Amino acid sequence: MSVVTRIAPSPTGDPHVGTAYIGLFNHTLARQQGGTFILRIEDTDRGRYVESSEQRIFQMMQWLGLTPDESPLQGGENGPYRQSERFDLYGDYARQLVQSGHAYYAFETPEELAALREAAQKEGRVIAVPSRDLDPAAAQARADAGEAAVIRLKVPREGETVVNDRLRDPIHFQNRDIDDKVLLKADGFPTYHLANVVDDRLMGVTHVVRAEEWITSTPIHVLLYQAFGWNEPVWAHMPLLRNADKSKISKRKNPTSVEWYQQQGFVPEAMLNFLATMGWTHPDGLEVFDLAEFQRVFRLEDVTLGGPVFSLDKLRWYNGKYLREVLGEDEVARRLHAHLAGQKVELPLDDYFRAVARLMTPRMDVFSEFLDKTPYFWREDYPVTEKAQAAIDAGRDLLPELAARLKNLPTFDPVSIKAAFTTYAEEKGLKLGKVMPPVRAAVAGTLESPDLPDLLATLGRERVAARVERAAR
Structure with a gap:
């Protein structure tokens, strides 16, 4: 069986790290199996639709290097890949379920539904929709006559629906606790449940790898597959990304927009490496590994469900490792x-x-962090910290002679500069810890800077001499 995976984000706002996370695992599963990875845009919720969001999702996937095989951009044999462009399909499939007795037309008004829902809540049961018991022929006649109606799934009232999740033991749902969900709204728009299942089936999706928040929706999807007589895909619900307090990741406690991480200067390789460790551990204990290595060793069955913590500090650590040890x-x-x-x-x-x-x-x-830490490399009006000014004041008597020695070095390189400081300290009977800080403070305005000989060599002889002389006045 050829593996086909997908992600199906809704264009309703900022591109979310959760989409990147689920996208990574779907992309990896498809790539390692020589399968197909699909990006589908689920844009039927027009009330929350944000026009710019779709393009930003494409840009996020491009930045991460998670290129889909089929999408609204690439096209493909299973298109179109926007649900708004597949509109006519859903009504046909919903009516097919009505004809087979697995769904029904429901004519209740919003006010009637509100009363029914209130009664159901008081009695601790799911809502009982009167239209369910209408004669099918009579209901069809009313719908054909133009009476406003939705189409609801006719959930069996007995027995149970079982979700066989690859990452969990079988999950049992009692049918009496499952609502007759709306599949097609009165305006002809599909709900998530119908559109999602129909699209997955028609696009040949074999593995539905998504966040665990969708587990409660999955029995509806299982019932739909059964009603249509279709084989179910492999279900795998990934653990949700969590804040440190184990709450679901949210922008109130952590930045959730991938664009924020781009703007902060994180590199995509570090982001992918970090996300790969959310619920999964490299079998050899490696912490730093690239996408190719992840694809080589990943197994869906090895995902753990402990609630991975999306730690910004840990992501920064990964990014620093990539800057210093991986990229060059x-x-x-x-x-x-x-x-x-x-x-x-x-x-x-x-x-x-x-x-x-x-x-x-x-x-x-x-x-x-770069510009904030390097103003002295780019301009002469760099700020001087309080500690740096204190170091300048403490070493002001040393600065004129140090400026002259640095200015007159035969070669202005780190080795010669270090030797000049060492010689001067020995001649004066001082420790380097007394000699070098005033110069560092003078040329950088801070005591937190790179190794001083390297710093001075990079700034250059003339600039260093001028700054030290200026500080000595």
Whole structure:
């Protein structure tokens, strides 16, 4: 059997990290099995539809490198891939269920439904819809005459519906506790349940890998598959991403928009690596691994259900590892420059920029930290911290001679600069801890900066001498 997976986000707002998370696992399962990964846009909820959201979903998937085989952009033999463009399909399938006796026309008004729902809640049962017991021929005649009606699934009143989830023991739902869900609204729009099942079937989806919040909807989907006489897909409900307090991840406690992480300067490889560890552990205990390695060793059965914590600190740690240990200096400089350009910061991608990037990579976890930590590399009106000013004041008597020695070095490289400080300290009977901080404070305005000889060599002889002389006045 060829594996076909999909993600089906709704374009209702910011592209969510949960969509990226589920997309990663679906993409990986399809790739490792030589199957097909589909991106479908579920846009039938027109009340919540956000026009720009669809394009932002495409951009998120492109940024992450989770390229679908079929989508509204790529096309494919199972299109169209927007539910709004598949509108006529759903009514035909809903009416097919009416004809087979697995669904019925329901004519209750909103006011009648509200009263029925209130009564059901008081009695602790599901709502009983009177239209269910209408003569089918009479109901059909009323619908054909144009009377407003929805189509509801006719859930069996006896027995149970079992969801066989690949990650769990079988989940048993008593049919008496399942509502007769609306499948087709009076305006002809399908509900999520009908459109989702019909599209998965027609697109050949074999594995439905989605978040566990959909478990309670799955018995409806199982009943629909049974009503149509279709084989069910493999169900696998992934654990929800959680905040540190184990609540469902939300933007009130954690940024949830993938665009926020892009703007902060996270790299997609780190994001994917981090998301891969949400509910899954590498069999060899590796923490840092790329997408190809994930595809090589991943098994759906190894997903655990403990409620993975989406920790921003951990994601920053991953990002820092990628900047310092995985991507390489040239790639980091290129991506950092692209990030700054995206933030409307114009700096040339030259040897000086690359040198600054190389110095700062050990001192940042995300690209958004770069400018705040490096004002002294780009301008002369850089801020001076209180501690730096204190260091300048304490070493003011040393600065004129140190400026002269640095200015007169035969070669201005890190080795020569370090030797000059060492020699000066020995001559004066001082420790380097007394000699170097005033210079660092003078040239950078802070005591938190890269290794001083490297810093001075990168700034250059003239700029260093001028700054130290200025501080000595």
